[in-house]
Structures are given as structure tokens and as C-alpha cells.
Amino acid sequence: MAGIKLKGIHDVTLPERIAIGPDLISSANSYIKSLVTTGSVLLVHGKHSYLPLISVVAGINFVELQIDKPPTLGDLLQASEQLASREKISAVLAIGGGSIIDSGKLLSSRIGVPCISMPTTLSHDGIASPRASLYSSLGPSSIAAKVPRAVFVDLRVAAQSPHRFVAAGFGDTIAKKTAVLDWRLASEKGLEEFGDYSAALAGLSADHVLGATDRIATGEESGLRVLAEALVSSGIAMAIAGSSRPASGSEHLFAHALQLLAPNKALHGEACGVGTIMMGKLHGLDWEALRYSLKLVGAPVNAKELHVSGIDVIRSLTIAHKINNRYTILGNGLSFEEAERLARITKVLD
Ligand SMILES: [Zn+2]
Structure with missing residues (x-):
């Protein structure tokens, strides 16, 4: 194992x-x-x-x-x-x-x-x-x-394969930006051991695809190669960590919650990408740059493009922290009002 x-x-x-x-x-x-x-x-x-x-x-x-x-x-x-x-x-x-x-x-x-x-x-x-x-x-x-x-x-x-899948893979990869920060947060709370090497490797996967956004957007072979290498590296980071921690944080909890409330509307990576915009904002990242990259590759950036309702997005944000007992930036959870505000500020809701 x-x-x-x-x-x-x-x-x-x-x-x-x-x-x-x-x-x-x-x-x-x-x-x-x-x-x-x-x-x-x-x-x-x-x-x-x-x-x-x-x-x-x-x-x-x-x-x-x-x-x-x-x-x-x-x-x-x-x-x-x-x-x-x-x-x-x-x-x-x-x-x-x-x-x-x-x-x-x-x-x-x-x-x-x-x-x-x-x-x-x-x-x-x-x-x-x-x-x-x-x-x-x-x-x-x-x-x-x-x-x-x-x-x-x-x-x-x-x-x-349809470009939608490539765009979803891009979303699943940039998710490492917030996943790694969530892991560090849990370690600072004394709840988990932080793996520097696997976290760095997962972060590198995200940086690599962000650096190749244009080529991934056009679907050219060199862009797909970068994406494939990043997806493999992220899997290797999980194998080194012995858990999905380097690859999955609050943005994944949001994606899992959305899949529960609005099953099979969005692809996993599409929901993770939108989750990364919102959790990026909570972590103080440049969420607008992440949003722009997702837009450039043709990935969804809002509820409408995910084919889900605004209420499903807000409810998913409020229950995401309960999906598993992994500590993230969501802490003990967002209230309905906090969730709605976050979704509106980040333009996930109009
Ligand atoms: Zn994932």
C-alpha cells in the first residue's frame, strides 16, 4: 500500500x-x-x-x-x-x-x-x-x-476526447493551489503532519498547467502533455503523502458537496475549478487570475456554466466542511449569508 x-x-x-x-x-x-x-x-x-x-x-x-x-x-x-x-x-x-x-x-x-x-x-x-x-x-x-x-x-x-474533459483536468490541477494551503493550515493547528515534498510537488503541478494555459486552451499536443504530466505528478504526490491531502482541500469538499446536492451536472474537475476560485479568495490568493485562467481554457467559472442553481452552490458551501473530517479554511463551516457573499464576490453568482 x-x-x-x-x-x-x-x-x-x-x-x-x-x-x-x-x-x-x-x-x-x-x-x-x-x-x-x-x-x-x-x-x-x-x-x-x-x-x-x-x-x-x-x-x-x-x-x-x-x-x-x-x-x-x-x-x-x-x-x-x-x-x-x-x-x-x-x-x-x-x-x-x-x-x-x-x-x-x-x-x-x-x-x-x-x-x-x-x-x-x-x-x-x-x-x-x-x-x-x-x-x-x-x-x-x-x-x-x-x-x-x-x-x-x-x-x-x-x-x-471533448475539450470539456481537458478543461476539467485543468480545474482539478489548479485545485492544488488551495489544497496545499488547507493542508498547511491543518498542520499549523497541530491536526496533521505536513509533507513538504509532496505539497511542493502538488503545487508544481498547478504552476505547470497555469504556465501552459494558452497551449492547453488550444488543445495542442504540447499543452496536453503538460496537463498529463501534471495529473500524473499530482497522483505521485498523493502516493508520497500516503493520502489525498496534497491534492484535495476545501475546493474538493465544495465539489463533493455539489455532487451530493446536484448529482452529475458538473464534471468533478469543473466543480473543483470553481471551488478553487472561491477558496482562493478565502485564502487570500489572486482568485481573479485563477478565474481568468479557467475562462481561458474554457472551464466553467460560475453556477450557470456548471449547470447548477445558485442555491445549490450556496448550500454546498455551507455543508462542504461536513463532507469529511479534514480541517480546511472552511473551519466549522460557512453560514448561508457568508456562503452567498463569497459566491457573489467571486462572481460565481450574479
Ligand atoms: Zn480531484
């Missing part, structure tokens, strides 16, 4: 192979063949998005698990038990968007085999992280999972 701290020992597991670039199918195919000498690969995928990468399993025994809508933790636990009793699974290959990669990581942890992550979009930083964002009976939660053994980000495939 990644990043477990025991009696002063900081034990970190990282991916052994990270490849980012165009046309990675044959190198991924060779890698999987070298990894899986007996048994089958469990290919976890969505409806269609995996098709450009399907030849990655050429000449390899595989069983398929198609996931059409984000599964709950219970769904995946059941699937892992059934699959493990029926087939000899030697590795899990997850090809798809956020919930597919998260499902692959969780299944690989449960079955006890390596996971190979092949994202088809750049919408989130779970592509190389040891966490899976899933729904359980308690609502949205981030669950410890295996860090992927290998990550192959095929930029040609990512470039074919």
Missing part, C-alpha cells in the same frame, strides 16, 4: 512505468505481455471510449468488465469476488475516464494484482494516484487503492 507511515518509517510505492506520448499501444502491449505470463488480464472499460486502444490486448488472454455508469463501492466489491472466483486474473487493465480508472484501481487492490492505467481523457488526477473516488452508502468518498503499476497516457486518444 502506498505511503503508509509506521513508527517513523515512510513507505512509498510508486508506478514502475509512466509513459506519456502519442501512439503508445504497442509499447503498452509489450509491457502487459511481459507482466502477464499466466492467467488473464481483466479489461475494465466503458461503452465506447476504449475502442481506439482495444488492440493493446492483442495476443493477450483477457476477460472484459464493461462499466456503463459510475459503480458504487458495493458494486465493485461484489464484482471483484465474482471475478476472482471464476477466473485467474493476473492484472487489471483500466481503459477509460475517471470512474473506469478508479474502478480498475479498486478491483486490482481487491483481487491483489497489479493495475495498468490507460486514461482516455485528461479530466482528473486519479490516473496515477493510489485513491479511488467512489460512492458508498455514506456518500462520495475517497478510498485507498493500489497505486497503478504502470500508466500509459496516449495523447492522440486524449486529444480526441
Whole structure:
């Protein structure tokens, strides 16, 4: 397990192979063949998005698990038990968007085999992280999972996905600006240990994409490469920290709360981006510059563009601190009036 701290020992597991670039199918195919000498690969995928990468399993025994809508933790636990009793699974290959990669990581942890992550979009930083964002009976939660053994980000495939996903990935990455400040705040309160190295790495991911805003906005390959590297680095920062702390703060709590109150209206990274504008204001950051960068890449910057109501934004701000017991700038929570004022000052509400 990644990043477990025991009696002063900081034990970190990282991916052994990270490849980012165009046309990675044959190198991924060779890698999987070298990894899986007996048994089958469990290919976890969505409806269609995996098709450009399907030849990655050429000449390899595989069983398929198609996931059409984000599964709950219970769904995946059941699937892992059934699959493990029926087939000899030697590795899990997850090809798809956020919930597919998260499902692959969780299944690989449960079955006890390596996971190979092949994202088809750049919408989130779970592509190389040891966490899976899933729904359980308690609502949205981030669950410890295996860090992927290998990550192959095929930029040609990512470039074919709708620009909305790229803009969401940008939002999930600039979120590290406030996440790291929240972590420091919790450590200053004596509530948590602060990891300088992992915090710096997460902050670097955000600075890198902010420095490449123009190229990410136009969707050119060099911009997508910066975004992919930043998303991977953020996942590595989580693996080093042994928690999602460097990558997820009050802006993520807002995004999780919004997903609870207005399910599946905004993408995770889109809500995180808007959360970063508001939490940036609370932290005293230049929130207008963050807002401008989001606008430039075509990411939502207000309730209307998130396809949610103003009241959902305000209510999400008031309940965000209760999503988990992580201390952030939200402290004991915002009142309705404070939340409304924050949303209006930052132009999230008209
Ligand atoms: Zn995120």
C-alpha cells in the first residue's frame, strides 16, 4: 500500500512505468505481455471510449468488465469476488475516464494484482494516484487503492476526447493551489503532519498547467502533455503523502458537496475549478487570475456554466466542511449569508 507511515518509517510505492506520448499501444502491449505470463488480464472499460486502444490486448488472454455508469463501492466489491472466483486474473487493465480508472484501481487492490492505467481523457488526477473516488452508502468518498503499476497516457486518444474533459483536468490541477494551503493550515493547528515534498510537488503541478494555459486552451499536443504530466505528478504526490491531502482541500469538499446536492451536472474537475476560485479568495490568493485562467481554457467559472442553481452552490458551501473530517479554511463551516457573499464576490453568482 502506498505511503503508509509506521513508527517513523515512510513507505512509498510508486508506478514502475509512466509513459506519456502519442501512439503508445504497442509499447503498452509489450509491457502487459511481459507482466502477464499466466492467467488473464481483466479489461475494465466503458461503452465506447476504449475502442481506439482495444488492440493493446492483442495476443493477450483477457476477460472484459464493461462499466456503463459510475459503480458504487458495493458494486465493485461484489464484482471483484465474482471475478476472482471464476477466473485467474493476473492484472487489471483500466481503459477509460475517471470512474473506469478508479474502478480498475479498486478491483486490482481487491483481487491483489497489479493495475495498468490507460486514461482516455485528461479530466482528473486519479490516473496515477493510489485513491479511488467512489460512492458508498455514506456518500462520495475517497478510498485507498493500489497505486497503478504502470500508466500509459496516449495523447492522440486524449486529444480526441471533448475539450470539456481537458478543461476539467485543468480545474482539478489548479485545485492544488488551495489544497496545499488547507493542508498547511491543518498542520499549523497541530491536526496533521505536513509533507513538504509532496505539497511542493502538488503545487508544481498547478504552476505547470497555469504556465501552459494558452497551449492547453488550444488543445495542442504540447499543452496536453503538460496537463498529463501534471495529473500524473499530482497522483505521485498523493502516493508520497500516503493520502489525498496534497491534492484535495476545501475546493474538493465544495465539489463533493455539489455532487451530493446536484448529482452529475458538473464534471468533478469543473466543480473543483470553481471551488478553487472561491477558496482562493478565502485564502487570500489572486482568485481573479485563477478565474481568468479557467475562462481561458474554457472551464466553467460560475453556477450557470456548471449547470447548477445558485442555491445549490450556496448550500454546498455551507455543508462542504461536513463532507469529511479534514480541517480546511472552511473551519466549522460557512453560514448561508457568508456562503452567498463569497459566491457573489467571486462572481460565481450574479
Ligand atoms: Zn480531484
